[in-house]
Amino acid sequence: MGEMDAAIQEFLVESDENLSAVERDLVDFESHPEQQETLASIFRAVHTIKGTCSFLGYTKLESLAHTGETLLSLVRDGELSLTNDIASALLNTVDAVRQMLAAIEQTGNDGTEEYQDLKNVLIALQKGEAPPTPTDVPEASALSTESLDAQDAQEASAVTAQSGDVEVSSPEVNVAAPLQPEPSSVKPQAESSAADMDGMDAAIQEFLVESDENLSAVERDLVDFESHPEQQETLASIFRAVHTIKGTCSFLGYSKLESLAHTGETLLSLVRDGDLALTNDIASALLTMVDAVRQMLAVIEQTGKDGTEEYQDLKNVLTALQKGEAPPTLTESSEALTPSAESLAAQKAPENSDATAQSGDVEASSPEVSVASASQPKPASVKPQAEPTATPAEHRGPSAAESSIRVDVGLLDKLMNMVGELVLTRNQIGQGLLKLEDPALFHASQRLSLITTELQEGIMKTRMQQIGNIWSKFPRVVRDMAPALGKEIRLEMEGKETELDKTLIEAIKDPLTHLVRNSVDHGIEIPSVREERGKPREGRLLLRAYHEGGQVNIEITDDGGGINVERVTEIAIKKGVVTAEQVAKMPERELLGLIFQPGFSTAEKVTNVSGRGVGMDVVKTNIEKIGGTIDISSKPGHGSTFRLKVPLTLAIIPALIVTSAGERFAIPQASLLELVRVDGENGTQNIECIQGAPVYRSRGQLLPLVYLNKVIALGAQPHSDEEDAEYSTASNIVVLQADSRRFGVVVDEVNDTEEIVVKPLGKQLKGISIYAGATIMGDGKVALILDVMGLAQKANLRDQDKDQGEIEHVNAATDQNLRTLLLVKVGSQGRVAIPVSHIARLEEMPDTVKEAAGGQEVVQYRGTILPVLRLSTLLATCGYASEEHDGTFQMVVVRYKGRQVGIMVDRIMDILDVALGPLTRSEQPGILGSAVVQERVTDLLDIETVWQNTLMNEAELEATDCVGV
């Protein structure tokens, strides 16, 4: 068993790929039955699995695959159409095969389960009957692990014996299949392949590339096996390759090629079974066969047909060798031996679905042969091979096989590392050159920089995979789940070709699957409910992927019932995830976020589909592990959207470099929100302490602060008395987002942003949660990369009950007494205060940018049209008059209820934290009231009025827009 391990391992990996392809294609073919090449690909995949099982001695698996293949062949030949029953049965077969493969992986044999029920269903379907008990099928495929363990390993000899049994047990299968004589079945197909070449082109192209690889492998392995005949797995690999070629030829209708490959395979099977030793003659004949197959492939590539050459001579040689006879001197192989009737029969009836039956025939007839062959080692007869007909075809441009290669992922990883180092070296050279001021060197360095960037992009591209690769299994998931839940769901995918790094693809696979299942299970309603709500019966699930800002966005949108926020909160409280008081203070977005909390599940009953072990919290953790974020938006009655943002790659990330206590640290930009600089005087005012915990007032909200130099305890010396003094001297705050929590990190200096190459830390440093890794800076020194989550944890920021409560409490207190106000001047006398919490930005613009639309002043602002209101006009009734100004104007951009509007003011004066006393109520529209601020009476702007004004104007604006269009 030991030396077969490699072959089995390869078989498992390959079969898994094949099964995924079959699943995808089956679902695809169901909806596009005109795409013949999809069926071709299904058929090939199943056939390959079957062939390999046969070789490795997994008879039960083979028998099952064979039954499925026979059914497929009927569909292919147009005898049956792919009904829902058939598709389901085939998909169940895929599942059963998967289970068997799992059994093989665990125990080394294919289990005791025969899947007779499933096979009966398949057989019934072949006959065009309705499946006997389709409902039993899922149960039949549920294989218990106990039965696996209990099972004894099967003897190889027993396997071959059973192989015969299996064939006998399903004779009706073969009868049902149209055993058409070869020429008639091939002809029409050959014609059709010439006629609608387009349809089959993809399949043929793939076949050519694959066969070329296979042939090279066969060549290599044959030579290898000759010198190391004890390596059974080499032979296994040869056999599989030849078998795959044969099977595919048969499907594509290349009968001549198939016949040749078949003869070779038969010879190989004798060698495999130990009936023949691999003599020099046999090896030579097989290599000649490889050459012949190559030629035929070249002909196929050029003409689409496998040519007229029958290679009868070569086949005769192969047949003679099968009988253990000395080959008719190969050089004169044109003088053909009379082939035995038996081998002729084998060649002339190559039913693709029946390959094993034939090899059974050969095996049965081989005992007499083997006696003769045993005494026939002829190692000395090394005759130069006169390739009978093999004059290599002229090369005309790159062939299909040459245009793509397979590369080991390990090699790509290595290249990626090297490019990372190149980037660093480039940075170092760039910095060094600045001191030299040599123009020639400078240009060379610029060029180096450019090439490095291109190289980096190129290497990254090789690791990129389309997200479609993982999406491809979702149609099956939806197809299986929807009927089980009594739902009708249409799955749509946009942006399948969006690419991201292979490691990331792997990482988001499971979370995505969970989200899709979740949407199908909980999101979309059953048809009757949908109709009641006035929606189409069929639910729509949309997967969307696109690049944005150096990140990949993936959205999973359903048009289902949306998330019931009340129920979410109710359950969250019941399960003790949050307290009722906390809930009361949470904005809606955070309430939705509760479903990501550990220990939360809204599923009222555990259905077949939900509760597979991955909760939403795991989804979130896994996405965050790779530096991504997940976000929900939901509209009750209209559906919900899960939005994932993941980085393009993990190896090279943009980061902010900061200095603290003389050391540099990199902070990943993905978690960076903003940078705040606090000056000495102001700093004292803005940074305050709540029981020793420093906080900063950022636009009316309290931002918990973390002092980086304290967290990392650089130059650690505890001195509690000076702490308060220290806080006030802080200058730079880096505002970060960890989880849903914002916090500020106080650093000494903010240096620059840079693309950094992430390198892992050694084992000795793994336990320290505040580092995500290390990188090498432009000057060659190492800098540590901070882990934002770890930093937040270290500073106890995530201790929800305590901190959150306290901060909220303080916040509420602040709201009552203290307001941060922007003071603006209107006219010569007027002072108006605008609450900072509503202000998005302050701008100064030249007058010339002002345009008019629909009688309203507007400016083009960040890609949108921003309506501008003159504060003086707005408050005209209060007796304000605008002053003249000098070519520029100052504008306060206010955001309110999701809209932005610019308020033109005469001068922006100051930002103040003001303890507002009782307001003197004002009857003027647009003014909330008046208060004394800085010993002067100031009007407080009523944002609501501004907003209503904007709304009015916007309506006009939209009307104008329409006219314009």
Added chain:
Amino acid sequence: MATEQYCTFLVDKLFFGVKVLQVQEVIRSQIMTVVPQASSMVRGLINLRGQIVTAIDLRRRLDLADRENWEPMNVVIQTDEGAISLLVDEIGDVLEVSDDVLESPPSTIQGKVKEVITGVYKLEGRLLLVLDTAKAISVSDSSTKSKDEAAA
């Protein structure tokens, strides 16, 4: 008698040896980046031609006092987790030593040194202590704690 080649070095007065095949290279004192919050044993990170290597201070590992103006040599060794640098006082010769002078460490050896040696070669005039690199680079809890205690 089988012989073995050892790369030797001095830490304080202790004469250590590491099998030559385990040693990747020996380099001079490097610029190091301190890793705050790490065990005191971890002196810092060095950039070894684009590879980030953790430097383990053997003096601290062995509970020896720090030295003023210490310019340690880096003995970069290969481990399962990649390269690790051992910071030592001084580099000695590569010695070829014979198995017949090898003894297991005497039970009377005290303290941390006992943890990290697997044997002693009785050479002429001096003893060569065979360093157990796996143990030498393992950051145990006790060493972290001792640092905390020292800090307190």
